[in-house]
Amino acid sequence: MTEPRPAMKPTRDPRVTLDDLVEVLLNKGAVLHLDLIVAVADIPLIGVSLRAAIAGMETMLEYGMLRQWDESTRAWAERSAGRRELDLRAGESLVTRMPGGHLLEEGVYTGWRPGGVHLTDQRLVVLRRDPREVLFEAGVRDLRTVQLETETSVGGERRTRLRVATLDGRTALLSAADPHGLHEALTHLNPGLTALPAAPEAAPADEVEEHLWYQEPRRSGPLWRGGKGRLGPTGLMWKSPLDARPALVVPPGEILGAHIEPGRSPAGDGLVIVLETVSQGRVTLAAEQPRRWADALAATAAPDVPLAPDRPDTPAPVA
Structure with missing residues (x-):
């Protein structure tokens, strides 16, 4: 159990600049205590007592503020994006989505087709938005095995891919911004899915x-x-x-x-x-x-x- 963060304490420095102020607001936050009286002809008419905390969202969440609002807003954004891009079915909820792609391994024009990887509690879909096309789709319960593969790309970078196999014999190699996170989510959604050991990287040929x-x-x-x-x-x-x-x-x-x-x-x-x-x-x-x-x-x-x-x-x- 983590110890609670200490309360924000006011600081005073007349030499601060606007950049310093913005950095403090985002990283540490600021607490405003304002008591204001509006008077006309020395007669007080309006009183204002203001207590406000201003900080970046990460700082707010660290201090336990706005957590419920943040969670509900993020959940709404995920549902909205899922409906807009994937056309969620009735009762289907989006688990995660990330940039990725699908490798077309058959035919003359083979190669990677970029899109977005969408994982719901029912389906794994790789979808291209424009022009709209489903590059790969399989039911989560229809997956038989999942395996991480590391390869060296054309540009020389080492990248980890995700190979999935379905119960009807189909296989697909997918790219994802977070392949390890996608691998973990799939095994969590389908307890019967066999997670194969990571495939050894093939020795590079002469270049x-x-x-x-x-x-x-x-x-x-x-x-x-x-x-x-x-x-x-x-x-x-x-x-x-x-x-x-x-x-x-x-x-x-x-x-x-x-x-x-x-x-x-x-x-x-x-x-x-x-x-x-x-x-x-x-x-x-x-x-x-x-x-x-x-x-x-x-x-x-x-x-x-x-x-x-x-x-x-x-x-x-x-x-």
Whole structure:
């Protein structure tokens, strides 16, 4: 049992600034004691006695203030968001929701589909808002197993995913802002759910990572940009140091082939790397070691993947 917090005590310092005042209000709080008398012609007419506490919500909750109001407001917000986004069924209540996604693992156009993960007391749903689409849905009682998996993303970050399997044999790999919290909530809602041990992280394959130029398509014409390229088991990623996110991401299933062509580039060797992809068509790159990159990209190419309908040409072999 935690000891009660000491009562707020007034402080006085004539040197404080507005920033100091705001910081005190948010972190410590302030108590106002005001006695005011309004008089006209020295005749007191109105008396005001004011006692007020002003603080940030976290501070208020630490001192036991506004807890009931905070809980009821949060519950109302969760119910409102759940009804607005998920269309809750009668008697269904939202347990938690968070940003996440679903990995499409079948078909030509595989990859992560971002959305929001919604867990109710009846269903687990991954929903994309615009355009509205249910990416994955399963009843909580229809889940058979749940397992945490850690992998290295295209950008090199280690991320924990959640793999679920249903009683009818379906499996799905989900991403979530709090995968451990989602895992715990699922096992709590379904006591019969089997929580498998966390899957060991796969050993990373040989990667090619170095400075790479990317010819970015623009309305005014293609523009060469320098950045870091990484080619590994998750595909090709290129990112400029000025960008918050990678500007080029090509999963391994979309790489059709690569070859070298004569061309001007910032690398200065008179050669460019031409990458053929399923959804992005022809991608032009440049590197200090173009043949090394072309060989590595060609080795990653998925076999027997047809070209896009509007691209009848076949990728040339690696030089």
